[in-house]
Amino acid sequence: MNDVTMKGLSERLFKIVGTRPLRPDGVDKVTGRAKFGADIHVANMLIGKVLRSPHAHARIKSIDASKARALPGVKAVITSADLADLPSEFIPAGEMMVNYRDMTRNVLAREKALYEGHAIAAVAAVSEAVAAEALKLIEVEYEVLPHVLDVAQAMEPGAPLLHDDMYTIGVEPKPAKPSNVAKRVEFALGDIAAGFAKADVVVEREFTTQPVHQGYIEPHACLASVSEDGQAELWCTTQGQFIVRSFCAKLLGMELAKLRVTASEIGGGFGGKTVVYLEPLALLLSRKSGHPVKMVMSRTEVFRASGPTSGAKVWVKVGATRDGRITAAEAMLKYQAGAFQGSPVQPGCMCAFAPYDLDNVKVVGFDVVVNRPKVAAYRAPGGPIAEFAVEQVIDEVAKRLHIDPVELRLKNAAKEGTKAAYGPKFGPIGMVQTLEAARAHPHYRAPLKANQGRGVASGFWFNIGGETCAALNLGEDGTVTLVAGTPDIGGSRASLAMMAAEELGIEVDKVRPIIGDTSALGYNFLTGGSRVTFSSGMAVIEAARDVIRQLCERAAKIWEVAPDEVIWEDGHARSGKLALSLAEIAKTAGKTGGPIIGNAAINAQGAGPSLATHVVDVEVDPETGKVSILRYTAIQDAGKAVHPSYVEGQMQGGAVQGIGWALNEEYIYDKDGRLENPGFLDYRIPVCSDVPMIDTVIVEVPNPRHPYGVRGVGETPIVPPMAAIANAVENATGIRFTALPMSPPRVLEAIDAARASKT
Amino acid sequence: MPKHHVTTTINADPVEFLCSTEQTLLDVLRDVLDLTGSKEGCGSGDCGACSVILDGRLVCACLVLGVEVQGRKVETIEGMAQGDHLHPLQQKFLEHAALQCGVCTPGFLVAAKALLERKPDPTETEVRYWLAGNLCRCTGYDKIVRAVLDAAGEMRRS
Numbered sequence: 001m002n003d004v005t006m007k008g009l010s011e012r013l014f015k016i017v018g019t020r021p022l023r024p025d026g027v028d029k030v031t032g033r034a035k036f037g038a039d040i041h042v043a044n045m046l047i048g049k050v051l052r053s054p055h056a057h058a059r060i061k062s063i064d065a066s067k068a069r070a071l072p073g074v075k076a077v078i079t080s081a082d083l084a085d086l087p088s089e090f091i092p093a094g095e096m097m098v099n100y101r102d103m104t105r106n107v108l109a110r111e112k113a114l115y116e117g118h119a120i121a122a123v124a125a126v127s128e129a130v131a132a133e134a135l136k137l138i139e140v141e142y143e144v145l146p147h148v149l150d151v152a153q154a155m156e157p158g159a160p161l162l163h164d165d166m167y168t169i170g171v172e173p174k175p176a177k178p179s180n181v182a183k184r185v186e187f188a189l190g191d192i193a194a195g196f197a198k199a200d201v202v203v204e205r206e207f208t209t210q211p212v213h214q215g216y217i218e219p220h221a222c223l224a225s226v227s228e229d230g231q232a233e234l235w236c237t238t239q240g241q242f243i244v245r246s247f248c249a250k251l252l253g254m255e256l257a258k259l260r261v262t263a264s265e266i267g268g269g270f271g272g273k274t275v276v277y278l279e280p281l282a283l284l285l286s287r288k289s290g291h292p293v294k295m296v297m298s299r300t301e302v303f304r305a306s307g308p309t310s311g312a313k314v315w316v317k318v319g320a321t322r323d324g325r326i327t328a329a330e331a332m333l334k335y336q337a338g339a340f341q342g343s344p345v346q347p348g349c350m351c352a353f354a355p356y357d358l359d360n361v362k363v364v365g366f367d368v369v370v371n372r373p374k375v376a377a378y379r380a381p382g383g384p385i386a387e388f389a390v391e392q393v394i395d396e397v398a399k400r401l402h403i404d405p406v407e408l409r410l411k412n413a414a415k416e417g418t419k420a421a422y423g424p425k426f427g428p429i430g431m432v433q434t435l436e437a438a439r440a441h442p443h444y445r446a447p448l449k450a451n452q453g454r455g456v457a458s459g460f461w462f463n464i465g466g467e468t469c470a471a472l473n474l475g476e477d478g479t480v481t482l483v484a485g486t487p488d489i490g491g492s493r494a495s496l497a498m499m500a501a502e503e504l505g506i507e508v509d510k511v512r513p514i515i516g517d518t519s520a521l522g523y524n525f526l527t528g529g530s531r532v533t534f535s536s537g538m539a540v541i542e543a544a545r546d547v548i549r550q551l552c553e554r555a556a557k558i559w560e561v562a563p564d565e566v567i568w569e570d571g572h573a574r575s576g577k578l579a580l581s582l583a584e585i586a587k588t589a590g591k592t593g594g595p596i597i598g599n600a601a602i603n604a605q606g607a608g609p610s611l612a613t614h615v616v617d618v619e620v621d622p623e624t625g626k627v628s629i630l631r632y633t634a635i636q637d638a639g640k641a642v643h644p645s646y647v648e649g650q651m652q653g654g655a656v657q658g659i660g661w662a663l664n665e666e667y668i669y670d671k672d673g674r675l676e677n678p679g680f681l682d683y684r685i686p687v688c689s690d691v692p693m694i695d696t697v698i699v700e701v702p703n704p705r706h707p708y709g710v711r712g713v714g715e716t717p718i719v720p721p722m723a724a725i726a727n728a729v730e731n732a733t734g735i736r737f738t739a740l741p742m743s744p745p746r747v748l749e750a751i752d753a754a755r756a757s758k759t
Numbered sequence: 760m761p762k763h764h765v766t767t768t769i770n771a772d773p774v775e776f777l778c779s780t781e782q783t784l785l786d787v788l789r790d791v792l793d794l795t796g797s798k799e800g801c802g803s804g805d806c807g808a809c810s811v812i813l814d815g816r817l818v819c820a821c822l823v824l825g826v827e828v829q830g831r832k833v834e835t836i837e838g839m840a841q842g843d844h845l846h847p848l849q850q851k852f853l854e855h856a857a858l859q860c861g862v863c864t865p866g867f868l869v870a871a872k873a874l875l876e877r878k879p880d881p882t883e884t885e886v887r888y889w890l891a892g893n894l895c896r897c898t899g900y901d902k903i904v905r906a907v908l909d910a911a912g913e914m915r916r917s
Contacts, residue, residue, distance in 0.1 A: 022853045029861030030849040032796015032836035036862055039795040129779075215896045217800040217808055218862040267798070267862025268896050299801040490859035490897060645856035649898055653859065656899030680805035680894060688900045689884075689891040 016502045017708055020645045023494040024513055025265075034265045037221030037237030038296045045223070046075055046124040048285050048295040049131040050278070051138050052305060053113030053120055056371040056673025057147035057160060060113060060120065060140060067137040068123060073130035075289035077138070079121045080108040082284055084253055093243065093274075102340035104251055106374050107280050113142065114162055114339035115371050116674045117304025119277070124285035124293045147371040147673040151313055151334045154180040154370045162339060162369045182341030183367040187349050189421040195328025195360030199319025203396045206315045207389040208739040209722075210666035211308040211336060214378045215657070215685045218267020219302045224282035225292035230254065232283060234261045239273045239487055240526025245518045251280045252287075259283075262517040263487040270657070271377030272307055274528050303678035307376020308667065310335040310343045314389035316352075324403045324411045328360040329353045333386060335367060338374035343367045347462070348382030350422035351719070352390050354460040355431050355611060356412045361421035371673050377528060379654060380461045380715035384661065384722060388740065391457035391723030396736065405456050405727070406439045406613075414460075414611075427608065430637025430701040431458065434613040437697050443615050443633045451620050452630065453732025458613045459719025463712035464529030465604030469521040470539035472500060472547050472598040476590070478583025480504065480547075482513040484536050485524030490653075490714065491646035492532045498642055499537045499708065503544035505571030506582055522601045530712020533642055534703075535604035541707050547598030551585050554592040558585075606705020610713055612636035614655060614720040618728040625748025627663055627729055633695040634720075639703040639711030651717045652694040658721025660686045666741050767828045769794070770838025778825035785809045785820035787828075788835060796836035796865045800894065807893030810866040810873075811835050817873035819892075836865035839872065847917075848872055848910040855906035859897035867893050871907045879915050883908065 028034040065077040088101040104110070109118045121138050125131035146160040153159055159180055168175050170184035196202060222236035232254065238244045241263040249256050266273060278295040286293040297306070315332045331352050335343035345365035352363050398408040413431040420426060438444055438456060448454060471483040482500050486492065493513040501508040525531070552566040555573030558580065559566075565575050572579045589596050617631040634651040641647040664684045668676045677683045702709025722740060730736045735750050762777040769792070778787050785802075788794040788811070800806035802821050809820040812834040820835075839846045848871050851857070858864045867890065874881060874889045881889065886907050887900070895903060 020856070023856070025861075026853040026858070027845070027849075029858055029864050030845065030852050030868060031840055032794075032865045034861055035795070036798065038799065039789075041790070215894075216860070216862075217806055217894055217896055218798065218860070219800070265862075266860060267800075268860045270896070296799075299803065299806075491856065643856075645902070646859070649856055649859055649902060652899035652901045653897045654899075657896065679803055680801050681803065685894060685896060686900075687891040687894065688904065689887040691900060693904070694899050694901045 014502060016498045016508050017640065017642050018644065020643060021494065021498065021508050023491050024497055025488065025493050036218055036267050037264045040223060040235060041294060042223065042225070042292045045292045045294055046126060046289060047128045047131050048122055048124045048282055048293045049128070049135055050119045050281065051121040051135045052301070053109065053116060053118040055113055055142055055144050056116050057145040058113045058142035059145060060109060060111065061143055062141045063121060064139040065121060068134040071130065071134050071137060073126040074123055074134045075291060076124045076285045077121060078281065078284050078288065080110040083108060083251060097342055100250055103247065106340055107251065107277060115373050117301065117373060118339065119305065122281045122285060124289050124291065148180070149370050149372060149669055149673055151311065151336045151368050151370060154368050155334065155366065162371065166369070180369045181366055182337060182369055185346050185349055185365045186363065187421045188362045189358065189419070190360035192328050192330055192360050192362045196319045198321065198327040200322045201397060201400045202317065202319040203393050203400065204317040205393055205738055206313065209312045209385050209388060210740055211311040211372065212661050212665040213303060213308045213683065214270035214272035216268030216270060216272055219297040219299060220278050220306060221296040222279045222282050223292060223294040224279070224286045226283055226287040228290065230258055232259045234259060234279060234283060235264055236261065236279050237264050237266045237273060239266065239269045239489065239528050241487065241518050242485060242524050243274065243526050244276055244279055247276045248280045248283055252283055260517055260519050263515055266487050266489050269489055270379045271381060271528060274526055275307060275376050277306060299680065300678045303683060304675050305373055307338070307374055309378035309381060310337065310375050310385065312336065312385045314385060316389045316393045318393045318397055320397050320401065322401065324401055324408045326356060326358055326412045329358055331363045331390065333363070333365040335365065335382065335385065336370045336372060336375065337367050338372045339369060340374045341367055341369055343375055344377065344382030346382070348386040351383040351460050352386040354420050355414055355458045357414045357418040358412065358421070363421060379657065379718045383459065383461055383719045384658065387457065387459050387719050388722040388726065391720065392726050392736065395727040406435050409458055410435050427704060428701050429609055429611055430699050431611040433699045433701055434458065434611055434635045434637055437635045437699055438613045438615050441615065441633055441697065443631060443695065448617065451622060451732055452617060453728045453730065454615065454617050455724045455726065455728030455731055456613065456615050457720040457723035457727060458611065459716055460609060460611055461530065461716040461719060462609050463534065463607040464531045465535045465607045466525035466531060467523050468535040468539040468604050469524055469601045470536055470543045471521060472543045474547065474586045474589065474596040476586055478510065478581070478586040480511045482511050482540060483516040483520050484513060484540070485516055485521040486527045486532045486536045487515055489527050490650060491643060492536065494646065495533045495642040496536055496540050500540050500544050503541050504547065504582060530610065530714040531607065534607055534706055534710050534712050537642070537710055538604045538706060539600040539602050542600035542602060543598035546600065547596060550596050551582060554585050554589065555580050557592050606703070608639055608703030608705060608711040610637050610711045610716040612716045612720055614724040616724045616728050618725060618732055620729060620732045620747065622751055625744040625751060627742055627747060629659055629691055631692060633697065634717055635697040635699060636713060636716055637699045637701050637711065638713045639706065640700055640709035641698045642708070642710060644698060647698055647713050648696040650714045651696045654717025655694050655721050656686050656691050658718045659691060659725065662722040662725040662740060662742055664741050664743055763826050765826055765829050767830065768832045770834060780826065782825045783821050784823040784825050784828055787825040788820060794835055794837050798862055798865060807870060808863050808866040810869040810893065812869060812873050817870055836869055839868060846872065847913050848907065851906040851910040851913070855902045855909065857898065857902040857906035863893060863895045867895065867903055875911050875914060879911060881911060
C-alpha cells in the first residue's frame with residue numbers, strides 16, 4: 001500500500017519516522033475521557049445563547065432588550081452597542097485575510113443583518129431554559145431589504161447592495177459606484193491569444209458549485225471567565241488558540257497577556273474553526289455578568305451561521321495541439337464570499353492550472369458578497385472548486401484527442417523548475433510521480449461493466465508554514481514533555497512525538513506531547529494550511545537539537561573534555577569510548593547546570609506543495625439517477641509520511657468529504673433567503689454505507705526544505721474528488737455534469753433529457 | 760416546575776438523579792452526571808455521537824428523555840473498558856488509527872459493540888449499514904470498518 005519513491009533529499013535512515021505507533025492521545029479518545037469544547041463546566045457558570053436574524057437582509061432599526069434584562073435569572077444581555085467599532089483594514093492571517101471591521105459585524109450585526117442566522121444579540125442566564133426565554137423577550141425592529149444569494153445575480157447592476165461603501169478592489173480606474181464585487185484578481189503568464197491560435201482543439205465550459213459546510217461533528221463551543229480586574233480565561237474548540245486570543249483581544253480591546261486561551265480537544269474543523277463566533281460574545285457576557293459563561297451552538301446554528309465554503313461559477317477554456325500539448329488555458333472564477341468579503345477566490349485562481357507546466361495562462365477571479373453566512377476556510381480553500389472545473393475540461397480535451405487522460409496529464413505535468421502562473425518556480429514536486437503511480441495501479445486497468453465508468457483527476461495545494469514555537473522539557477528520569485502550540489486535529493501529537501524521539505534517539509513512548517495554552521509558548525499560527533506536521537515538526541526538531549547541544553555540553557562537563565569532542569549518536573553522548581544516555585545525563589542535570597529544556601521559535605519557511613491523483617469507479621443507476629462509488633484510489637505525494645496511518649487517514653477522509661461534495665451536499669434556500677436544510681438529515685454528508693474502502697498510495701518526493709522531507713498532506717485530498725467523480729459519471733453515461741451536486745434528481749433529469757433527445 | 764426523581768442503572772452501577780421533564784438522557788448524562796463521553800453533534804438523532812445502549816438496544820441518547828430510563832439499564836462509553844483493560848474494539852480503533860479528531864469515536868464504539876453483541880461475525884456490508892447512523896467527517900470510514908472487523912475476529916477467537 002505504501003509505494004515509496006525517494007528522490008532529492010539525502011537518504012536518511014529513520015528508526016521511528018515512517019512507523020505506526022499508537023497515538024499518545026488515543027486512550028482518552030476511545031474511553032470518552034477526552035474533553036472537547038462542550039465537555040466542561042465550572043462553578044457559578046451561566047449559559048449564553050444567541051438571538052439570530054430571521055431575515056436574509058434587513059436594516060436593524062432598534063433593539064429593545066429591557067424585558068429580557070428584567071427576566072429573573074438573566075445576568076447580561078449584549079448587542080453590537082457593547083463592542084467598539086473597528087476600522088477597515090486587511091491583515092494577512094495564513095490562507096485568509098482578516099478585516100476587524102467585518103469581524104466585529106459578523107459576531108454581532110451592527111447596522112444590518114446580512115444573512116439568516118446572523119447574530120443580533122446574546123444573553124447569559126442561570127440556565128439554558130431561562131436564556132432561551134430571554135431571547136424571546138428581545139424586541140428587534142427590522143426593515144426587511146431585498147436580498148441576493150446567487151453570485152451571478154449579485155454581480156449584476158441593480159442587485160441589492162450588501163455594503164453601500166464597497167468599491168471593487170483591483171480594477172482601474174476605481175469604480176464610480178459601489179457593488180457586491182469586493183475584489184478582482186488576475187494571474188497571467190505568456191500570451192493567451194497566441195496560445196489559443198496554436199491549438200488544434202479548444203474546449204470551453206461553464207461550471208456551478210454550491211456552498212458546502214465543513215461538517216465537523218463537534219459544534220462550536222466555549223467557556224469564558226473574566227475576572228473583575230480584566231484577567232480572562234477562555235476554553236474553546238479551535239484550530240488556533242493564539243489566533244482566537246488575537247481576534248478576541250482586538251474585538252474587546254484587551255491586552256493579549258490578560259487573556260489566556262486554552263484549546264480543548266477539537267472535534268473536527270477542516271478550516272471552519274479558524275474564526276471566532278461565540279468566543280468574543282462569551283467573554284463579553286462574562287465581563288458584564290461577573291460569571292463564567294458557557295456557550296454551545298446547536299447544529300442548526302452551525303449550519304445557519306458558521307462558515308461554509310463558497311458556491312461558485314467557474315468558466316474554463318483550454319486549448320491543445322493534436323499530440324496533447326496544452327497551448328493555452330484560461331479561467332474566470334466567481335466565488336461567493338458570504339456576507340463579508342474574503343472568499344478563497346485568490347487561492348482558487350492560483351491553484352487552477354498549478355498542476356500543469358503551461359506557457360500561456362490567464363485566470364481572473366471575483367470575490368462577491370451575497371446574503372449568506374460569511375465563508376470560512378474549508379480544506380484547501382478555493383482549490384477544489386477550481387479543479388472541479390479545470391480537471392473536467394482537461395478530461396474532455398483528452399477525450400477529444402483520443403489520448404488517455406493520465407497520459408495527457410503526464411504530457412503537461414508541472415515538475416521541478418516549472419514556473420507557475422501565480423509566480424514561483426516549483427522545487428521538487430510529485431505530480432508526475434502520482435500520475436505514474438495511477439497508471440501503474442491495478443485499479444486503472446480493472447474491467448468495468450454496463451452503467452459503470454472510471455474517472456481520474458489531479459489536484460494541487462500550496463501548503464504553508466508560518467510562526468511556530470515548540471518546547472521540550474526533560475524530566476529527571478529521561479522522559480520528555482513536548483509542548484506544541486498547534487491544536488491536534490488528526491493525530492499530530494503522534495507525528496510530533498515521533499520526530500522528537502527520532503531526533504533525540506529515544507523511544508517514542510518516552511515523549512509525552514501536549515498542546516499548550518497561550519501562556520505556555522510564544523505565538524503559534526493555527527492548525528491549518530496543512531502546516532502542523534511540517535511547521536511544528538520543524539520546530540520540534542529544532543528544539544530537540546537545542547536539547548542535544550545542551551546534553552553534549554553536560555557530558556563534556558562530566559567527562560572534563562572539550563564540548564566539541566562530544567557527539568550525539570543513537571540517544572547517547574559519545575566521546576571516544578565514553579557514552580552517556582539521555583536518561584543518564586538528565587538524572588544529574590541538576591548538578592551539571594540545572595534543568596534541561598529545548599526551545600524553538602521559528603517562522604517556518606519552505607512548505608512544499610503536495611500533489612495528488614485520484615482514480616474512481618462509479619455506477620450510475622439509470623432508473624433512479626443514483627451514483628454509487630464502487631472503487632476509489634487516492635494517490636498523493638506526502639514528502640515523507642511520518643506516521644503513514646494518519647497520512648492515509650487524511651487521504652481517505654478528504655476523498656470521502658469530496659464524495660459528499662460531489663454527490664449530495666448543498667445549501668437549499670427558500671425564496672426569502674432562509675436555509676431549508678440546516679441539519680444532518682437534510683444536509684446529508686456521506687455515511688459508512690455510502691462509500692467503499694478508500695485505497696491509498698503514498699508517494700514520497702521529499703521536501704528539501706524540511707529536515708525530514710515532510711510536506712503537508714491534509715488539504716490536497718479534497719481537491720481531486722469532485723472532478724474525478726464527474727469524469728467517471730461522464731464515462732458511465734456520456735453526460736458531462738457541470739453543476740454540483742450530482743444528486744439523484746439532477747442525474748436522473750439529465751439521463752431522461754439525453755434519452756428524450758435521442759428519440 | 761418540580762423535577763423528577765429517577766432511579767436507574769448506568770454501566771452496572773445504581774444511579775439516582777433529578778431531571779426536568781424536557782431534559783433528554785443526553786442532557787442528564789452530560790450535564791447532571793458528568794458523563795461527557797457521549798457527545799451532542801446534532802440533537803436530532805442524525806449523527807450518532809450520543810449512541811448509548813438502553814436495555815440492550817442501541818439508541819441515540821438525545822432522542823430519549825431522562826425520565827424514560829427509570830428502572831432500566833444504560834450503557835455508555837464510560838463503561839466500555841473494564842478496569843485498565845480496554846475493550847477489544849477500543850484497542851483495535853487505536854491500532855487501526857480509526858480516529859482522527861475522536862469526537863465521533865465514543866458513538867462508533869458503542870454502536871459497534873451493540874452490533875457485535877448481536878452478530879459476532881458481520882460482513883463488511885453489515886458493518887457499514889449498522890454504522891450508517893454514526894457520522895464521521897474525518898476518516899472516510901475505511902479504518903473504522905477495518906477496526907470493527909478485526910475486533911470481531913479477535914473477540915470470536917477469545
